[in-house]
Amino acid sequence: MRALCIVELKTPDPAAASAFGAFTRRLGLEGTLLRLDRADLFDLQVDDSQARHLQPLLAHTTLIANPNKEDARLIEGPDGMPLDGPVILVRDREGPAGEALTARIRRDHAELGTLVVRRAVLWTPTFAAGVSDPEALARSMADGRTRTSGLLANPHADVFEVLTGRIPPGVLSGASVAG
Amino acid sequence: MAGMKPRVAVIQFPGVNCEWETADVLRSVGLEAVVLRWNLPPGEIAGHDAYVLPGGFSYQDRVRAGAISAREPVMETLTEAAANGVPILGICNGAQVLVEAGLVPGDADGAVKVALARNQMPGRSGYYSRWVELETTNVVCAFTRGVPAGTRIPMPMAHGEGRFTSADPDVRGGLEQGTSVPFRYADADGAARGFPANPNGAVGAAAGVVGGSGNVLALMPHPERSAWLWQVPQSHPGAWGERRRAWSADDGDMATAGPGRIPFEALARTLTEA
Numbered sequence: 001m002r003a004l005c006i007v008e009l010k011t012p013d014p015a016a017a018s019a020f021g022a023f024t025r026r027l028g029l030e031g032t033l034l035r036l037d038r039a040d041l042f043d044l045q046v047d048d049s050q051a052r053h054l055q056p057l058l059a060h061t062t063l064i065a066n067p068n069k070e071d072a073r074l075i076e077g078p079d080g081m082p083l084d085g086p087v088i089l090v091r092d093r094e095g096p097a098g099e100a101l102t103a104r105i106r107r108d109h110a111e112l113g114t115l116v117v118r119r120a121v122l123w124t125p126t127f128a129a130g131v132s133d134p135e136a137l138a139r140s141m142a143d144g145r146t147r148t149s150g151l152l153a154n155p156h157a158d159v160f161e162v163l164t165g166r167i168p169p170g171v172l173s174g175a176s177v178a179g
Numbered sequence: 180m181a182g183m184k185p186r187v188a189v190i191q192f193p194g195v196n197c198e199w200e201t202a203d204v205l206r207s208v209g210l211e212a213v214v215l216r217w218n219l220p221p222g223e224i225a226g227h228d229a230y231v232l233p234g235g236f237s238y239q240d241r242v243r244a245g246a247i248s249a250r251e252p253v254m255e256t257l258t259e260a261a262a263n264g265v266p267i268l269g270i271c272n273g274a275q276v277l278v279e280a281g282l283v284p285g286d287a288d289g290a291v292k293v294a295l296a297r298n299q300m301p302g303r304s305g306y307y308s309r310w311v312e313l314e315t316t317n318v319v320c321a322f323t324r325g326v327p328a329g330t331r332i333p334m335p336m337a338h339g340e341g342r343f344t345s346a347d348p349d350v351r352g353g354l355e356q357g358t359s360v361p362f363r364y365a366d367a368d369g370a371a372r373g374f375p376a377n378p379n380g381a382v383g384a385a386a387g388v389v390g391g392s393g394n395v396l397a398l399m400p401h402p403e404r405s406a407w408l409w410q411v412p413q414s415h416p417g418a419w420g421e422r423r424r425a426w427s428a429d430d431g432d433m434a435t436a437g438p439g440r441i442p443f444e445a446l447a448r449t450l451t452e453a
Contacts, residue, residue, distance in 0.1 A: 015241035022242075026250040092297065093346065100304055146289045147249045147280045154243060154279065156346045157294035 001051040002169035004075040005042040005058065006122065007065040013038045019123075022151055023141060032137070035126035041089065042098070043118040043172035051076075053111045063105055064117070081167040085127065086138040089161045090153045091120035091172065118172035123152055138162045184211040185228040185450035190257075192217045192248045195235030195272060197403060204406040205231070208440060208447040217253045224256050228450050229266040232273025234337075234401055244295065244340045245275030254280045261285065266321040266449055267395045268442070271338055274397035277390070283397040284350060284359050285390035293345045293354070293388065295399070298338070299380030308337035310415060311378055311400055313386050314365035316357055319393040321449040322442040323361050331365065332438045333411060333419050336378050336386075336400040343385040343399075354383040362387030362398060362442075398442070405439030 016038035024030040042064055044054060058065055058072045065072035075081050091097070098117040106113050125141060127134050142160040143150040153160040163171070187205050191198045191214050198214045205212035215224055238247040248254070254276070261267055261282050269277035274295065281289045298307055310333055317328040345351040353359040357370075364371035364384040371377035371384045379399075387398035405411055408431065411423040419438050426435060 014239060018238050018241040018247050022247055022250045026252070094299075144246070144279075145291055147254065147291070148289070151242060151246060151250065154246070154291060154294045154296075156291065156344060157243070157296040 001046055001048045001076070002173070003044045003046075003051070003054060004081055004167060004169055004171070005044060005064060006073045006075065006081070007040040007042065007070050008037070009070055011069070016123075019151060027148070027151065029141075032128050032131060033125055033141075034128055037124040037126075039122045039124070041120050041122040041167070041172075043120075043170060045116040045170070045173060046112060047114040050112050050114055053109070057105070057109060057112060061109075063101065063108075075169075078169065079166065080169045080171070083164060083166055086125070086135045086162050086164050087167065088123040088125070088138050088142045088152055089120050089163060089167075089171065090123065090142065090158050093157055093159050120172055135162055135164055184209060185447070186211045186213065187229040187231060187446075188224060188227040189214045189231045189233055190217055190224070190253060191215060192232070192235075192237035192251070192276070194237045194239055195233050197234040197270065197401065201231055201233040201270065201403045204403045204440060204443050207406065207436070208443045210443075210447055210450065217248070217251055221252065221256050224253055225260070227260075227265070229446060230257055230260065230268070232267070232269040232276050233403075234271035234273060237272055237276065240272075240340070243275075243279070244272060244338075245277075245279040248276045249279035258282060258289070261391045261395050264392055264394050266446055268322060268446070269397045270403065271341075271399055271401055274387075274399050275340065277395060277397040278388075282395050283388050283390035284353065285395060292347060292350045293343055295340050296342045296344050297340050298342055298378070300374050300378070306337070306339040307378055308335065309375060309378055310334070310412060311336050311386070312365045312376065312417070313362045313400060314370070316361055316363060318358065318361040318389055320361035320389045320396055321394045322387075322396045322398075322445050324445045324449045324452075326441055326445050330441065331417060331419070332362075332402070332405075332441050333415055333417070334400045334402050334405040334439045338379070338399060341381070341399040342379040343381040343383070343388055345382070351382060354381075354385050354388070357383055357385075359388050360385045361389050361396065402439035402442050405437045406443065407433070408435040408437040409433060410437050410439070
């Protein structure tokens, strides 16, 4: 079974605020970029027999999300997460982080002994109406190949993907798991 | 003007925390140092003889360490200064800013050529701090002027994103072969071959990477934290550890220079002997 988990701060995200400020004040998107949200995306893979233990893991531990300061949304089923517009997924070039977290969950929660966790950062831009190519604009926001172009991914440390329509379950499973 | 000290500006981005001790070290080698906030008008930042971007956590390392600061207008001033051969040193977070600004290794197109990626350490992840041994090379650099290749300089490192790497094969080759590396992590036999002597898995054991015509240096460890001999641990191995123990035994002078002063002394030579 595969599932997605979206973890967001309950308070305004300071990284998203700083990135929004950089885009609108420094990178020319004032009036075009109306809002920028940031979340951690966890791509979860577990045997069907253990899947029922995922929700309690989120509700009663701080391993994936800290309920005191974060909201966690578990999205199960083959359709994944539907999207209203483009989103940007950023992960390490060496592979999505999650190895250490996977090992810790397996060690402390034997009921989830088959779980594999992969992790990336999910950026959700909201553009002004009338933007002609939101997908291309999202791509340019991610591509940090110069300090005057994008910001969200350094091409020598990160890889990014712009998704539209939906985030499918298993979206990060194509890459190996890295620490 | 004869008799005037070269003026060095230490740029204080929001969240840095090493600006004052960095200014102290600059003064200790005979330079005039001022700490300037990053958002001053360009005219107040331009015109200095050298610049230092100090360590810390500018903008809380949001998005990526150094990424937000690199997009600030002050970096236009520094980019212009770098192109004119003005020495610029980035220490730790300052190095991350220089890398994200495309000044290291740097070329005319302003492209970001390297990253300071997350540390790669066996059996652990995240932030890591320890004393490391650096070794200078023969790569031309304003911060090694007059320093023989092979000089050993112990200093602390403290970072979570400090691994020099590149997806560009040519740039990566430059790191591996050391052509852009004036400071590398070292072990007893030379270039560090593994953890913990190379504390983050940097390609080519690169601790510092040079840009421009040798005038820009991104250095991950902290020389300002070993600029006085009393800062060196008594347990440190090698010549500097011996000096430190002797200093303690002799009730030494607090002002005695430590190994971290070497890059700053080289800067002073660059500025006064040019």
